[in-house]
Amino acid sequence: AQSVTQPDIHITVSEGASLELRCNYSYGATPYLFWYVQSPGQGLQLLLKYFSGDTLVQGIKGFEAEFKRSQSSFNLRKPSVHWSDAAEYFCAVGARQAGTALIFGKGTTLSVSS
Amino acid sequence: ETGVTQTPRHLVMGMTNKKSLKCEQHLGHNAMYWYKQSAKKPLELMFVYSLEERVENNSVPSRFSPECPNSSHLFLHLHTLQPEDSALYLCASSQVGLSDTQYFGPGTRLTVL
Numbered sequence: 001a002q003s004v005t006q007p008d009i010h011i012t013v014s015e016g017a018s019l020e021l022r023c024n025y026s027y028g029a030t031p032y033l034f035w036y037v038q039s040p041g042q043g044l045q046l047l048l049k050y051f052s053g054d055t056l057v058q059g060i061k062g063f064e065a066e067f068k069r070s071q072s073s074f075n076l077r078k079p080s081v082h083w084s085d086a087a088e089y090f091c092a093v094g095a096r097q098a099g100t101a102l103i104f105g106k107g108t109t110l111s112v113s114s
Numbered sequence: 115e116t117g118v119t120q121t122p123r124h125l126v127m128g129m130t131n132k133k134s135l136k137c138e139q140h141l142g143h144n145a146m147y148w149y150k151q152s153a154k155k156p157l158e159l160m161f162v163y164s165l166e167e168r169v170e171n172n173s174v175p176s177r178f179s180p181e182c183p184n185s186s187h188l189f190l191h192l193h194t195l196q197p198e199d200s201a202l203y204l205c206a207s208s209q210v211g212l213s214d215t216q217y218f219g220p221g222t223r224l225t226v227l
Contacts, residue, residue, distance in 0.1 A: 004156075032214070043118075043204055044218040090157070094214065101147070101159035101170060102216060 006105035021076040023091030032094040033074040039087045086112045118219035126225045135222045137188040137205030145210045146188040151202040195226045
């Protein structure tokens with residue numbers, strides 16, 4: 001079955017500290033991989049995506065993610081968190097086929113402490 | 115307007131009402147999607163339109179009726195909803211055949227009384 005697991009429901013980090021959000025997926029073929037961020041009352045904003053090539057991808061707002069095929073993981077990282085990064089983060093996997101749905105994880109809520 | 119817009123942003127309706135949600139994309143895309151986001155649950159795909167044809171319908175109750183009159187507009191018609199239909203409804207669009215990255219609107223927060 002196709003699925004995305006984000007094992008951490010809620011994470012709190014101190015401002016300036018590093019961040020890693022975990023994402024594991026189960027998919028029958030080589031997927032497209034995405035990270036989205038959602039601020040309260042807002043839609044989803046694309047942070048970054050992996051389709052092929054370099055397994056370390058850079059995104060907006062200083063985020064990066066690394067695709068590890070052997071571990072079926074696509075973890076999101078940021079070296080220094082800012083208070084404005086507090087939001088909910090969603091990992092998603094999609095088929096290499098046009099017009100199909102993304103499969104989302106349940107999300108990780110990030111809180112930033114001062 | 116840029117990106118994907120949704121109106122209204124908030125909607126409160128009774129169980130006997132009929133209302134419609136509207137989505138418009140300004141990205142030149144040719145596929146549009148409705149997702150439902152409920153508390154504590156992953157986003158659920160409801161409908162997909164690709165090149166203005168419905169290509170996916172994930173066992174959504176008939177009280178939800180989508181309409182895609184052209185590649186830029188998507189509607190979700192609602193009638194006789196239940197309180198458990200209260201959720202954030204998100205619209206997304208993508209370009210078929212070109213990475214197919216989905217871009218989301220801000221959502222409509224629906225409350226059914």
